[in-house]
Amino acid sequence: MEQSAGKMAPGTTNPAQEAPAKLELRNISKWFGPVGEGVHAVDDCSIEVKNGEFIVVVGPSGCGKSTLMTVGAGLEAPTHGEVLVDGRPAGPPGPTRSVVFQKFALFPSETVEQNIKFGLQMTGVSAAEQETRLAEQLKIMGLELFRKSYPSELSGGMQQRVAIARALVMQPEILLMDEPFGALDAQTRTILQEEVQRLHREKHYTVLFITHSVEEAVYLGDRVVVMTKRPGRIKKVIDLPRDVVWKTGDIELAAEHPEFIEFRREIWGLVREEIVSI
Amino acid sequence: MIERRLERMGVMTDRGKAAAYGIFSLSVLLALWICATSLFQWIEPRVLPSPAQVIRQFAWIITEPFSGLRLPGHILFSLERWGWGVLTAGLVGIPVGVFFAWNPWFKTFLNPVFELIHFIPPFAYIPLAVLWFGASTATQAMVVFVAAFPAIVINSQLGVAQVQKIYIDAARVFGASPFRTLCRVVLPAAAPSIYTGLRIAISNGWMALVGAELVVGKVGLGFMIAQGQENASVATIFVGVITIGCLGVLIDTLVQRSERYVLPWRRVAS
Numbered sequence: 001m002e003q004s005a006g007k008m009a010p011g012t013t014n015p016a017q018e019a020p021a022k023l024e025l026r027n028i029s030k031w032f033g034p035v036g037e038g039v040h041a042v043d044d045c046s047i048e049v050k051n052g053e054f055i056v057v058v059g060p061s062g063c064g065k066s067t068l069m070t071v072g073a074g075l076e077a078p079t080h081g082e083v084l085v086d087g088r089p090a091g092p093p094g095p096t097r098s099v100v101f102q103k104f105a106l107f108p109s110e111t112v113e114q115n116i117k118f119g120l121q122m123t124g125v126s127a128a129e130q131e132t133r134l135a136e137q138l139k140i141m142g143l144e145l146f147r148k149s150y151p152s153e154l155s156g157g158m159q160q161r162v163a164i165a166r167a168l169v170m171q172p173e174i175l176l177m178d179e180p181f182g183a184l185d186a187q188t189r190t191i192l193q194e195e196v197q198r199l200h201r202e203k204h205y206t207v208l209f210i211t212h213s214v215e216e217a218v219y220l221g222d223r224v225v226v227m228t229k230r231p232g233r234i235k236k237v238i239d240l241p242r243d244v245v246w247k248t249g250d251i252e253l254a255a256e257h258p259e260f261i262e263f264r265r266e267i268w269g270l271v272r273e274e275i276v277s278i
Numbered sequence: 279m280i281e282r283r284l285e286r287m288g289v290m291t292d293r294g295k296a297a298a299y300g301i302f303s304l305s306v307l308l309a310l311w312i313c314a315t316s317l318f319q320w321i322e323p324r325v326l327p328s329p330a331q332v333i334r335q336f337a338w339i340i341t342e343p344f345s346g347l348r349l350p351g352h353i354l355f356s357l358e359r360w361g362w363g364v365l366t367a368g369l370v371g372i373p374v375g376v377f378f379a380w381n382p383w384f385k386t387f388l389n390p391v392f393e394l395i396h397f398i399p400p401f402a403y404i405p406l407a408v409l410w411f412g413a414s415t416a417t418q419a420m421v422v423f424v425a426a427f428p429a430i431v432i433n434s435q436l437g438v439a440q441v442q443k444i445y446i447d448a449a450r451v452f453g454a455s456p457f458r459t460l461c462r463v464v465l466p467a468a469a470p471s472i473y474t475g476l477r478i479a480i481s482n483g484w485m486a487l488v489g490a491e492l493v494v495g496k497v498g499l500g501f502m503i504a505q506g507q508e509n510a511s512v513a514t515i516f517v518g519v520i521t522i523g524c525l526g527v528l529i530d531t532l533v534q535r536s537e538r539y540v541l542p543w544r545r546v547a548s
Contacts, residue, residue: 075447093451105448109466109543118462119452150543170452 020087021048022206023072023097023174028081029231030067035079040231041067044081047225047234049174052204056221058211058267060275064232065210066102069178072208073099085174095123098167102179104159106151112162113138113147119170137165140199157188164196168205177209181216193219193251201248214268218260219251224267229274236270238263327513332520335513344514345505347497353521355497359415360487363422364480371427371479372472375434379468380460385435392431400425400486404493418490418498425486426479433475437468469541477533484526499525 030042041064049055057065070076072083074093083090090097098119106115116137120130138144141161151159160180167175177196181189197220200207211217217224222242226235241247246257254260308329314320315328323331339349347355378385400421407420441464449459465472491500499518506514537544 070447073451075450093447093453095453097451099448099451101444101448103444105444107445107448107463107466109469109541110462118449118454122449122453122455122458152543166452 019051020084022051022053022086023049023090023208024084024087025068025072026082026084028068028071028078028083030064030071030076031079042071042078043231043233045227045232045234046081047208049206049208051206054200054205054207054209054220054222055225056209056211056217056223057225057227058214058217058271059227059232059235060229060271061212063227063229063274065212065227066178068227068232069099069176069208069210073097073176075099095119095170096173098170098172098175100160100163100167100175100177100180102182104151104156104163104183106159106162106166108151111148111150112143112154115151115162116166116169118166123170133169133171137169140168141165141195155188156184157192160184160188160192164192168199173206175205175207177207179210179212182212190251196220197247197251214264214271215251215255217267218263219247219254224263226267226270227274229277235274238267324510324512327516331513332516335511335517339502339514339517344502345496349502349517349521352497352499352502353525355415356487356491356499357525359418359491359498360422360483362415362419363487364426364476364483366419367423367426367430367479367483368476371430371475372434375431375436375472375475376438376460376465376468378431378435379438380464392428396428396432398424400482401489401493404490407490408494413495417494418487421490422483422487426483429478429482430472430475433478434468434472437471437475438464440471441467466541466543470537470544473533473537473541477530480529480533481526484522484529488522 025045025047028042028045029040032039032041045064045068047055047057047068057068059065067076071078074083074090074097085096093099107118110118113134116134117130120133125133134147138147141164143158143161143165146154146158146162151162154162160183164180180196181192184192193216199205200220209220218240221240224238224240226238227233228235240263241259244259246254246260255264311326311329315323315326316330327335336349338344341348344352374388378388403421403424404417407417411417411420445463445467446459449463454462487498488500488503491498492504493500495501499522503515503518506512506518
């Protein structure tokens, strides 16, 4: 960054200009139905996710967090604003942006391995490469014994592991996760939160993560974006410490750390204001 | 597996119970029939033949040609016409239903026509079929087609329309084109409903076939019944009716069973 700043053309106003964000949501507004009449889900939200960053969006339910994710993935067009990947318009959904959905969205008619290979087959990855990447993901997510199972034969936690494997196998530049643990029981959720945390620390995925859980946000996020109630605006962005010990261990231990407690209190205070206010 | 073990333990499972009730009700019917005919002669033989008479007639029609063909011959001709009708109804109806749901424009355009067609009873097409195809297999097959077609279209459309958007979103995210999304995600998800449509179509088609055969043709189970009426042989009519009923049940059972193999993921879903 510093070298490029030195070579910058005269007249550029920002001398400390950095490379464009990996994923940028710029002034996103979304109306469902006609503007002014329909539902105003999101209002003028801007979020930057830098390369390797883990951004968590937290807010009261119904605040448009998930809309932000569908817009970010390219599944819905924003009413105003634009989505940029590496500074360029992101266009339709595609394998650079993988999504993990709250309700898993595994294809019920396909086995675990077929589900995981789905995106590879759609994007023309060679058969040999498919097998290599599949084997790798099955190992990472602990799914080797279930490769021939159908989603309906698996527990919710296992299904979400398959969904994560299906997203990671694409080697995406950006991972969008929409309340991925919202439909899981508390124990499974804890285990998966720790696994996602470990994965991110090892592989430095660029993640936009949507949740309503403040604990999850503090534990996983490099930065937390707090949203207002509908129409969702950005209320506050909080930078969290990175590379601290409590973020690399178990979530129960992290939850006892004074720093964690402080951040949780602050963020919960912000979210609570939105839930309580009329 | 569990069912088998329960059965061995002497516990009646739901399926076991259903089978037991089925056998029981059929036995009661048979007993009443025997009482009414052979045993107490409540009803005259020329109105209602006894089971023994019907069985004798069965044996006779199986061994001796009746109106040119033995019973298996009549059955094969009926099955052939029915098979062609249902097959074409499926080959045309499934794509039409799928496109009804997949492409709203297609539906708006064709729905009025379809609504009209589906209120015309299949038998109303018999004269037309005769004029078009004469005395060929296609005549009855066309009536079967007309009877089978609406159920296939409606259920295929329903199946596709009910596919949750989240699966289509997932397919898009992972780079599937609309056509591949249709083939690999939408059709399998709609398959149970399409299957239901096929089952309805198969039974509708079977009924329409017998109706058509009563009116047109020189072979087939419907024709056999009509000949029974001509010859005032109530036993022949009974042979025909019982054969038609049993074949219908058999075909439906086979189709139902095949679902487990065609849609393997459904086996574990329940």
